[in-house]
Amino acid sequence: MSKPLRIIVDHREPEKLKKRLIKLGMEVEEQQLDIADYIVSDQVACERKTGTDLITSLMDNRLFEQIDRLIETYEQPFLLLEDLSSAFERTEWKKRKKHVYGALTYIFLRRQVPVIPTCQMSETAIALNRIASWVQEDHDDPIIARKSPKARSLRDNQLFFLQGLHNTGLKKAKILIDKFESPIEVLNAILDSNVIYTKTGNPKGVEGTFKNLEGFGPKYLLKNQELLRLSDKNSQ
Amino acid sequence: MSKPLRIIVDHREPEKLKKRLIKLGMEVEEQQLDIADYIVSDQVACERKTGTDLITSLMDNRLFEQIDRLIETYEQPFLLLEDLSSAFERTEWKKRKKHVYGALTYIFLRRQVPVIPTCQMSETAIALNRIASWVQEDHDDPIIARKSPKARSLRDNQLFFLQGLHNTGLKKAKILIDKFESPIEVLNAILDSNVIYTKTGNPKGVEGTFKNLEGFGPKYLLKNQELLRLSDKNSQ
DNA sequence: CTGTAATCTTTATGA
DNA sequence: TCATAAAGATTACAG
Numbered sequence: 001m002s003k004p005l006r007i008i009v010d011h012r013e014p015e016k017l018k019k020r021l022i023k024l025g026m027e028v029e030e031q032q033l034d035i036a037d038y039i040v041s042d043q044v045a046c047e048r049k050t051g052t053d054l055i056t057s058l059m060d061n062r063l064f065e066q067i068d069r070l071i072e073t074y075e076q077p078f079l080l081l082e083d084l085s086s087a088f089e090r091t092e093w094k095k096r097k098k099h100v101y102g103a104l105t106y107i108f109l110r111r112q113v114p115v116i117p118t119c120q121m122s123e124t125a126i127a128l129n130r131i132a133s134w135v136q137e138d139h140d141d142p143i144i145a146r147k148s149p150k151a152r153s154l155r156d157n158q159l160f161f162l163q164g165l166h167n168t169g170l171k172k173a174k175i176l177i178d179k180f181e182s183p184i185e186v187l188n189a190i191l192d193s194n195v196i197y198t199k200t201g202n203p204k205g206v207e208g209t210f211k212n213l214e215g216f217g218p219k220y221l222l223k224n225q226e227l228l229r230l231s232d233k234n235s236q
Numbered sequence: 237m238s239k240p241l242r243i244i245v246d247h248r249e250p251e252k253l254k255k256r257l258i259k260l261g262m263e264v265e266e267q268q269l270d271i272a273d274y275i276v277s278d279q280v281a282c283e284r285k286t287g288t289d290l291i292t293s294l295m296d297n298r299l300f301e302q303i304d305r306l307i308e309t310y311e312q313p314f315l316l317l318e319d320l321s322s323a324f325e326r327t328e329w330k331k332r333k334k335h336v337y338g339a340l341t342y343i344f345l346r347r348q349v350p351v352i353p354t355c356q357m358s359e360t361a362i363a364l365n366r367i368a369s370w371v372q373e374d375h376d377d378p379i380i381a382r383k384s385p386k387a388r389s390l391r392d393n394q395l396f397f398l399q400g401l402h403n404t405g406l407k408k409a410k411i412l413i414d415k416f417e418s419p420i421e422v423l424n425a426i427l428d429s430n431v432i433y434t435k436t437g438n439p440k441g442v443e444g445t446f447k448n449l450e451g452f453g454p455k456y457l458l459k460n461q462e463l464l465r466l467s468d469k470n471s472q
Numbered sequence: 473c474t475g476t477a478a479t480c481t482t483t484a485t486g487a
Numbered sequence: 488t489c490a491t492a493a494a495g496a497t498t499a500c501a502g
Binding site: 081 | 317320321324333334337342344348351353355359362363365367370380393394396397417418419427464465466467
């Protein structure tokens, strides 16, 4: 197990919720917070509201003010909306659905603050835990991991490998490997090709092995040369 | 009263919901939609999911595929999450709250797709109505463009590419690119390394750049040299 | 998405 | 050198 997930909690938040977070193995630090209820990192923080809270803060015009301060302070703020249905249980509020969803629409369209709904307090704790996990643990790299089946033929593995190239699916991979025999020769051919530019500096065509190969134009070559050759430091 | 609010609805969506929208005074156009359930404008569209839908589409890996298509197609996509609590009513799903909130976290943190929760179908109609109102009627405040999820960086693409190697996941890909700077240098290093055998012919160790690199042994090198170098004809 | 099991590979250890 | 066990990653699958 690695380091525990940490979270800073406003001291006015319910004790029960803090207990839940601790029970989930988190390190809870209590503070007096002015602009948020929970802080997951210097960039990620949220305001927690129950359905009832939402209505009341909507009625005394406190809601949008709070949201705005959240936006100003944190790069990635969000709203934890716990038990939305509680907003409608009192009969005198039943007619207010239009207001509530108008407010949510405003929050999402105009303010671009994401909302995470939960059904009850225990789930709010789980949600906070998952968010902390994504923010603090090594999920950081937004990689769509590639899963490569293991027991396949050499050719299948080579085709799979080449599909990691930019703009390359099964079809192009097949063309490439049929023409150049082995993957490394494919890559060398890509690197050895040159793009011809017009006088005005626009890519015009290619010279080298790819000259007469349909579907592999200047853009394809440039993109993949970059992919293969560039070290990350130079770019960015 | 100005022009009625318009909305395009996928024909597979529940009849009851369409009726609700009409009752709210909206002009409902039915179509067969491939990538969204409701379209409010060419930029604004959403996928509607009940809690139950969320779980099922999570289990058969359909959820993120749908979300991704939504992102690619519309400037401002969002997710209408109706009756989240229904996700937990089946007892076998009770234990799976972590999955649900993990998914929601992923959707909002990594994909930057907003979620609008509603408690029941009638409220979903109201929410759609409010959103259409914001989008189609004149508001003083313009809609703020969604900050799209950060495009895959060069490094991400390179990591993705290297994961096409044999027995190489994210972890090894990171180690390789950090050490060798660019993908082509990684591959060259693999090809330049040699395996040392014992007198009896068993692989013992490696020489070359990989000599002191933990986690990359003889078998790794042999397998990947084969992957890169062999033309399919020689093998099989 | 999350969790767990199965698989593969390297590395450490002792004979 | 060999054999085996322990540790680490990656892949597969189920819910």
